[in-house]
Amino acid sequence: MAEFKGYRAGLPTIKQIACRLNDKIDDVCAWLHLRGVQEANDLVCKNPTRSDKEAGSFRICTKGPAPMDGGRRGLWIDHATGEKGDAFDLVKYITGVDDIGAKEIGMQILGWNGETIPDLPHVHERPKHEQVDDKQAEREAKKKGYALSLFIGAQEKIAGTPVDLYLKGRGIDLSVLGRQPHAIRYAPACPVGNGRRCPAMICCRQRGDGTQVGVHITYLGKYDGKWTKSREVDPVKKMMGQGPGSFVPIARGNSGKPLKEADEGSSVLIAEGIETALSLSVALPEDRVLAALSVTNIKNIELPPSITDVYLCMDADESGSTARTYNQAARVFKEQGRRVFCVRPPAGFNDFNDVARASFDASSETEAENAPF
Incomplete structure (x- = not known):
């Protein structure tokens, strides 16, 4: 059997460090000062590399099995930009260092040094975000379908609904147009997660050719008689489906x-x-x-x-x-x-x-x- 590069002297390769960082993704997030809200398997937080005003699109899988075991632990994606990768990529992405710098940071996070020879994993390939398993495309298609089903099932006319009242509270009176944007609807009971539901403004996202690819959700709540963004749901905004290049018309x-x-x-x-x-x-x-x-x-x-x-x-x-x-x-x-x-x-x-x-x-x-x- 061929010997894997890096095994001889107990010197870890980038693939091996990436594998272990996926396992220790909580430690990686702590080192990078990434804090947010746990939503199912994902840590949802603001993306510190851009002007991310509200959490929702930047997600890091911190639960479940790691990619080497067929899972997604350690993988991350920003649905707003399409950028994604594993835990090693996350270190590079947030800190701006190259492979050498990320390798040094990774070994520091893992507690590996010149005197400590780790138990190195046997890594043939470094799984990418889109290569976790053969059903990835199928899963993405289902997510897109589910997202669009939320929009299709929402109320088309928003006049007089909490969406209309929320927008008027923001100084936006769509009645002056004589029409409403077709991409905006009202969902009286939009899923939040863990069986919870909440009123929401749900907007359809599409690409330039008109293909519908997902939705943007803003959860709403009524306080002191006024409709505004929900105080009970965090993150209060969410994107579902495919992101890069999409927009709300x-x-x-x-x-x-x-x-x-x-x-x-x-x-x-x-x-x-x-x-x-x-x-x-x-x-x-x-x-x-x-x-x-x-x-x-x-x-x-x-x-x-x-x-x-x-x-x-x-x-x-x-x-x-x-x-x-x-x-x-x-x-x-x-x-x-x-x-x-x-x-x-x-x-x-x-x-x-x-x-x-x-x-x-x-x-x-x-x-x-x-x-x-």
């Missing part, structure tokens, strides 16, 4: 056509959050508006060639890594031959939803070349 604008049939030379406004995008659609009913659901995901959205102008609708205080992420998205769209504009709320407002509460003024827009791109 908020408004089609004057054309009334789906994105894939957009008129030649038309434009699109892209915002991060659903409430921000809805605020824009109410203020600018003639424009097409999409909600990307995360800043990191904006660059993944596939637009048809007929869209020539892209407006990136940012919050007032976007800086640092978030500004760089917008910059990346701007570069992607400009390389596709499109014009890119940066749109920020007027001075004194944090985001466009704040503006919606005080009568929107969309006068501030700058060409990308003069913006922070």
